[in-house]
Amino acid sequence: MPRAIYPGSFDPLTNGHLSLVQRGLEMFDGLVVAVAQNQTKTALFTVEERKQFIGEACPDPRVEVDGFEGLLVDYARRKGVSVILRGLRAISDFEYEFQMANMNRKLAPKIETVFMMTGEDYFYVSSKLVREVASLGGSVKGLVPPNVLRKLQSKFGKSAGG
Ligand code: PNS
DSSP: OOOEEEEEOOTTOOHHHHHHHHHHHHHSSOEEEEEEOOTTSOOSSOHHHHHHHHHHHOOOTTEEEEEEOSOHHHHHHHHTOOEEEEEEOSHHHHHHHHHHHHHHHHHOTTOEEEEEEOOGGGTTOOHHHHHHHHHTTOOOBTTBOHHHHHHHHHHHOGGGGO
């Protein structure tokens, strides 16, 4: 299997994302984990910080960490990669993912989106909930890798670490 692009906001990286990277590496020769510079979302971490979290948590040489602006399919074409990997947690993800996959197919028919189910331990974990819980003083220990936990603790105080 050739390389695939695993795109997302990764604000911040969670153990659910990591589970997908690990399983993606069983299926593809390599992964480009691509952090979207999404102007419409207010981010907690900068793209550079998010890329650093991913690089530290995924030291595998088959993982390339990158950032991109603009359309994902244009980025994929520039990288010469024709598979997009996305995780599906629950039915609630489906509609959004279905719309994106179909829009991307309309824009670039040769680029295929492949879905993998998120690891069962992380079905309820999202970056949005991690940000919310940590900012309100709840523990996100076990839901994010240690480097992200440390950064959340330094932003929001020790309670984010449980
Ligand atoms: O982690 P997210 O926020 O669910 O990831 C969404 C992402 C970044 C994959 C999506 O918003 C995206 O591809 N953005 C790039 C702009 C683009 O191509 N938009 C059209 C997609 S249909």
